[in-house]
Amino acid sequence: MPNFINPLGHIPVDTSAFEETVGVKEKIDPELAGVLSDIRRGDLGVPSHVLKASAFQYANVCNEVNKEFMLCKQEENDPRKCLKYNLKVSDCAESFFKKVTDACSDEIVAFATCLERDPRRSFVYCRQEQVKFDRCMFDKLGIDKRYHAVEMDQTVKTDRPKPKNPYKLKNYDHPKPFMPDWHRPVPKLED
Numbered sequence: 001m002p003n004f005i006n007p008l009g010h011i012p013v014d015t016s017a018f019e020e021t022v023g024v025k026e027k028i029d030p031e032l033a034g035v036l037s038d039i040r041r042g043d044l045g046v047p048s049h050v051l052k053a054s055a056f057q058y059a060n061v062c063n064e065v066n067k068e069f070m071l072c073k074q075e076e077n078d079p080r081k082c083l084k085y086n087l088k089v090s091d092c093a094e095s096f097f098k099k100v101t102d103a104c105s106d107e108i109v110a111f112a113t114c115l116e117r118d119p120r121r122s123f124v125y126c127r128q129e130q131v132k133f134d135r136c137m138f139d140k141l142g143i144d145k146r147y148h149a150v151e152m153d154q155t156v157k158t159d160r161p162k163p164k165n166p167y168k169l170k171n172y173d174h175p176k177p178f179m180p181d182w183h184r185p186v187p188k189l190e191d
Helices: 030-039 048-053 055-076 079-103 105-117 124-141
Strands: none
Touching: 030 079, 048 055, 048 105, 055 079, 055 124, 079 105, 079 124, 105 124
């Protein structure tokens, strides 16, 4: 039974040696150290053909978390403010793929292998494997596909306050231009 979740424990960028140097270590506060340890936990290591094969079910399970993260990214324009939502997305994806590999590993491997064989990664030639995978996901986990790619209700439920200036627009208080007021009486000049 193959496990797709980071089988080799690969960490994409290991910065721990840099963080332990004398000049850097004293400038890292405990909050930043916690953030760095969360970032350092690594990626999922799921291949792209497995992501494509399970995309419809993943969208049904982790849609709200993904929308909240994308809203934060759009509004804040600062990745540091969205790290906790990024971790929620990673946790949701990790739990989803662990459930998939535990319950339907043979079906997802067959479906993903079929997608990988096709150079265009098209679902057209893999309908039998797709039906088996969809049936397994629904029967064993109760997860159905998301059929509509675009939702009618795009509102996102979030605990974040609304940003004051999401587009970083600047308020320029220019003085009013001096224009002649033709209706004003002209002062009389004295000789």
